[in-house]
Amino acid sequence: MKILIVEDEQGxxxxxxxxxxxxNNICESCADLAxxxxxxxxxxxxxxxxxxxxxDGEGFEILxxxxxxxxxxxxxxxxxxxSLDDRIKGLNIGADDYLVKPFHxxxxxxxxxxxxxxxxxxxxxxxVFNEIVINLIGRTVFINDVEIxxxxxxxxxxxxxxxxxxxxxxxxxxxxxxxxxxxxxxxxFDFIYxxxxxxxKKILDVTTNDYxxxxxxxxxxFTDK
Amino acid sequence: MKLAAHYNxxxxxxTLSVLVVGAVIYFFAINTITNNRLDEELGEEVSEVISYIQxxxxxxxxxxxxxxxxxxxxxxxxxxxxxxxxxxxxxPRKSGDKSGRAFEGGLSFKGDNYRFRIIISSESTxxxxxxxxxxxxxxxxxxLTILSLANRYLLNDLWKPFFGLLAHMKAFNVSESxxxxxxxxKVDEFxxxxxxxxxxxxxxxxxxxNLKHFTENASHEMLTPLAVITSKLDxxxxxxxxxxxxxxxxxxxxxxxxxxxxxxxxxxxxxxIENNLIADNDTLNLQQxxxxxxxxxxxxxxxxxxxxxxxxxxxxxxxxKYLIDILLNNLLSNAIRHNxxxxxxxxxxTGDRLVIQNSGSDVPLDGEAIFDRFQKGSTSDGAGLGLTIxxxxxxxxxxxxxxxxINNLHTFSIVF
Numbered sequence: 001m002k003i004l005i006v007e008d009e010q011g012x013x014x015x016x017x018x019x020x021x022x023x024n025n026i027c028e029s030c031a032d033l034a035x036x037x038x039x040x041x042x043x044x045x046x047x048x049x050x051x052x053x054x055x056d057g058e059g060f061e062i063l064x065x066x067x068x069x070x071x072x073x074x075x076x077x078x079x080x081x082x083s084l085d086d087r088i089k090g091l092n093i094g095a096d097d098y099l100v101k102p103f104h105x106x107x108x109x110x111x112x113x114x115x116x117x118x119x120x121x122x123x124x125x126x127x128v129f130n131e132i133v134i135n136l137i138g139r140t141v142f143i144n145d146v147e148i149x150x151x152x153x154x155x156x157x158x159x160x161x162x163x164x165x166x167x168x169x170x171x172x173x174x175x176x177x178x179x180x181x182x183x184x185x186x187x188x189f190d191f192i193y194x195x196x197x198x199x200x201k202k203i204l205d206v207t208t209n210d211y212x213x214x215x216x217x218x219x220x221x222f223t224d225k
Numbered sequence: 226m227k228l229a230a231h232y233n234x235x236x237x238x239x240t241l242s243v244l245v246v247g248a249v250i251y252f253f254a255i256n257t258i259t260n261n262r263l264d265e266e267l268g269e270e271v272s273e274v275i276s277y278i279q280x281x282x283x284x285x286x287x288x289x290x291x292x293x294x295x296x297x298x299x300x301x302x303x304x305x306x307x308x309x310x311x312x313x314x315x316x317p318r319k320s321g322d323k324s325g326r327a328f329e330g331g332l333s334f335k336g337d338n339y340r341f342r343i344i345i346s347s348e349s350t351x352x353x354x355x356x357x358x359x360x361x362x363x364x365x366x367x368x369l370t371i372l373s374l375a376n377r378y379l380l381n382d383l384w385k386p387f388f389g390l391l392a393h394m395k396a397f398n399v400s401e402s403x404x405x406x407x408x409x410x411k412v413d414e415f416x417x418x419x420x421x422x423x424x425x426x427x428x429x430x431x432x433x434x435n436l437k438h439f440t441e442n443a444s445h446e447m448l449t450p451l452a453v454i455t456s457k458l459d460x461x462x463x464x465x466x467x468x469x470x471x472x473x474x475x476x477x478x479x480x481x482x483x484x485x486x487x488x489x490x491x492x493x494x495x496x497x498i499e500n501n502l503i504a505d506n507d508t509l510n511l512q513q514x515x516x517x518x519x520x521x522x523x524x525x526x527x528x529x530x531x532x533x534x535x536x537x538x539x540x541x542x543x544x545x546k547y548l549i550d551i552l553l554n555n556l557l558s559n560a561i562r563h564n565x566x567x568x569x570x571x572x573x574x575t576g577d578r579l580v581i582q583n584s585g586s587d588v589p590l591d592g593e594a595i596f597d598r599f600q601k602g603s604t605s606d607g608a609g610l611g612l613t614i615x616x617x618x619x620x621x622x623x624x625x626x627x628x629x630x631i632n633n634l635h636t637f638s639i640v641f
Contacts, residue, residue, distance in 0.1 A: 080446075
């Protein structure tokens with residue numbers, strides 16, 4: 001996947017670049033509107049991650065440009081502005097998703113994967129990770145052709161893990177993804193643990209590969225290595 | 226006391242005393258003038274009597290001298306001092322006592338000393354005085370009545386712009402963008418006041434807008450550094466050489482960053498609510514919303530083994546879906562967070578109120594302070610904005626929010 005990151009905050013830009021530059025992804029980045037337009041004019045991308053508040057203008061202009069040029073890059077807006085108006089405006093001009101700062105990189109990755117899957121929905125409805133096959137339309141999970149029954153939370157969790165495979169995911173990121181940040185848990189992660197335990201047990205019931213690893217109390221890692 | 230009453234009080238006291246003093250002076254003046262006139266008349270009578278005596282060499286008889294009464298009394302006293310005085314006498318031609326003015330003096334006649342007294346009627350002057358008194362009294366009454374009536378109407382009319390202004394100021398809302406409307410009127414003072422208030426209100430609004438923008442901008446500016454912190458941490462934890470101690474530290478930083486971003490969101494939300502920026506009202510079934518919320522909180526409830534007792538009637542409210550969601554979230558997460566393990570939560574929803582009770586600390590909370598910003602219990606690790614937000618949402622919806630401590634249960638009730 002070819003991704004263009006348009007973000008003026010250097011620290012954030014670099015981290016997004018490193019985090020996303022795996023899985024055969026090619027990432028490029030720029031810090032302002034003018035460079036972004038030049039890059040978009042010259043190359044084709046799959047994805048644009050777009051900050052709204054740029055030093056030389058509003059990121060919405062890039063959306064207008066893409067719309068005018070009839071391009072089909074997927075766009076995720078990354079904004080510090082959590083206003084409904086901005087969200088609606090962005091989605092109306094053609095953004096595919098709207099992510100409010102601060103966000104976890106794992107969340108960004110999961111959103112990218114979700115948007116990508118939605119865009120490619122017709123071609124492939126199955127998500128495959130080794131022996132795990134997930135039917136995205138039926139929301140069913142098969143391991144070695146045996147169906148395992150997951151609760152909604154466990155299913156969402158599995159998708160999230162696979163989108164961020166090989167990465168350590170912080171518990172806070174996982175909790176925010178599954179319960180939303182408005183449910184203020186104040187660092188009570190006990191019940192996340194029980195969901196993880198159940199998911200892990202259901203997977204281990206049908207396969208010997210233990211993909212789900214706990215990382216020193218900070219979070220979890222879904223990996224086949 | 227109202228201004229008009231104050232004014233009337235002073236006005237009436239001053240008018241009354243001036244009128245009373247005036248009337249007294251008037252009375253005495255008229256009295257003196259009429260007495261002088263009568264005394265002059267008496268003087269003429271006296272000289273008439275004396276000339277009669279000199280002419281006829283005898284004391285005049287009663288009927289000789291008009292209708293005035295003259296009497297002579299033989300006395301040993303020589304030349305008693307002449308004096309004028311008021312008296313009453315009996316007029317044989319009229320019934321009853323009549324008031325009169327008398328002169329008393331002495332004279333010698335044929336070797337005898339006489340004291341003589343002449344009385345003339347002062348009836349007409351008494352009558353005059355009575356009429357003048359009556360007219361004065363009536364005039365006083367009329368003046369007072371007219372004054373108070375005139376004052377009332379005049380004041381009411383004159384002060385009308387003031388009351389208009391007052392109503393304006395009472396309705397003044399700092400967050401409303403509509404500017405202060407100047408009422409044009411003919412009194413310069415009120416025009417001045419009007420202008421001053423207009424200037425003041427626009428300055429207040431300006432300041433408030435600036436403050437609001439500052440809060441908004443400050444919060445927004447904080448979000449990007451927060452995003453940097455989070456993304457750095459997300460990257461950092463990928464490092465496989467880190468040890469357990471490092472992860473513990475990182476976990477704490479995650480916690481602090483999360484708290485900061487929640488605080489930020491709460492502040493931004495407060496600004497929005499206080500400025501009535503969220504106005505997408507829908508008709509919502511509260512019973513259904515609460516049930517949904519309870520389902521959403523199920524895991525938290527079971528992890529603390531909290532017993533829920535819910536008695537919910539069907540109730541529809543017209544409110545922003547976003548706000549009611551936050552309201553229920555804050556109330557329920559408070560009820561869970563400040564609860565003990567194996568505690569209870571009771572929820573009652575009736576046509577006119579929503580009551581949420583939870584067990585927890587045995588000490589009642591300060592019912593006033595808990596709704597203030599950044600007020601939180603010693604054991605709370607929140608920002609202390611949750612209940613402020615709830616209270617503000619209630620204010621926006623026109624609901625009343627109360628806290629009571631009943632039967633060892635912390636009780637929050639919203640009266641619709």
